[in-house]
Amino acid sequence: MNYAILRTAKLKTMGNIGGSLAHNYRTIETPNADPNRTPKNHHSVATPEAVKKAIQDRLPEKRRADAVLCIEYLITASPEWEGWGTDKEAEFFERAGQWLSEKHGAENMAGLSIHRDISTPQLVAYVVPIDQKGKLNCKEFLGGRVKLSQMQTDFANTVTDLGLTRGKEGSTAKHTSIKAYYHDINHARDFRITTEPPKPELFESKASYGEKVISAVIEQIEPTVKAANSILMDYEKARIDKSVAEESYETLKKRVEPYLIATKGLNQEEITRINEAMQLESRKIAVDKDKIK
Known part of the structure; x- marks a missing residue:
């Protein structure tokens, strides 16, 4: 069984965001990335500084001190999926980007990258969690198990015809998909x-x-x-x-x-x-x- 995998991280400070971007744009040493393949990576925004500015420009002046400033999405699929390196891969990432844009609004998409210099390609997106009222509201998107579970289901439904599926709902399904993502780490080194x-x-x-x-x-x-x-x-x-x-x-x-x-x-x-x-x-x-x- 091949799984569609979606994970999220909450970035609460510009320091957190900067550190993530440095890894994403390979401006710091990334041992698990092949530098010969790094030029094949794609970034919708040319530089990490530009992504940071895009995030800052969307942030409201009034916000809680502990507010989540940005959601980092990581989207990929099982390493064994036969779609890697084919037209299905391009379609998978295109649908993932469209799904995020529809969920959050294109104006809140600060940057999107596709990494092809690692063993299993992945998409990383930086999204400012602005709700329909124009407020910074991460809870609206990631609050609670029910919302997270529904989000996993919604995304999987958009790529099921590509030969990918969502595991059974509940902790076992979540563990199975993450286990698949870490398969190459756990067994190849x-x-x-x-x-x-x-x-x-x-x-x-x-x-x-x-x-x-x-x-x-x-x-x-x-x-x-x-x-x-x-x-x-x-x-x-x-x-x-x-x-x-x-x-x-x-x-x-x-x-x-x-x-x-x-x-x-x-x-x-x-x-x-x-x-x-x-x-x-x-x-x-x-x-x-x-x-x-």
Whole structure:
């Protein structure tokens, strides 16, 4: 069974929005994205700054201090769906954008992006939750289980003829669809680092063989370092996302257990230093690889 998947996140500050946009527009390191395919991504608005301005322009002057300023939608489908890479994919994303526009009004759509540089393509949209009275009112759209469930059903009904379905209503259905979305994360990556040095050629110099060994090692461990960074990001996102299935969350938690043990008892500053060191090491691998080339 292939599922239509729709998730939402409430962004309450411009800082939250800026952080999300940086990831969405790939202006920060995104380990699970293939930079060679990033040019294939599509953005309805050219820059993250322009999206931010569009959001600010729609916000009413008078609003609650804790108000949700923007809803971030993520829309995708099961990784196994046969529509990926075909005309069905384009139709799926076109209908998703139209559905959001009709639900919220085109004037409240601050930006829409399609990512094709990751294993399963996805659409991300930024919507200012203005209700029919012109007020900032996220609760009108996402308030309560009934509304969220109906929203899932409404969207699935718009793409059912593309070979996608909504799971059975209730927690089991929600968990199944999220589990499908995280399938590639839970099963396609491994932390183990194993390297196998190449055999030296007859009469090959030590310098030449040394460069060959370095190149081979870098090539073999680079995917693992990037995967480790990616899983940590996915785990952190899952940790704060209450809609993620318990099974998917626990699977991610088990895969990052070495990291969790290593950082246990450290303060936030020390953890940040470790995370930065990991990212630096990943960048060094890329630089060293380029030098060898």
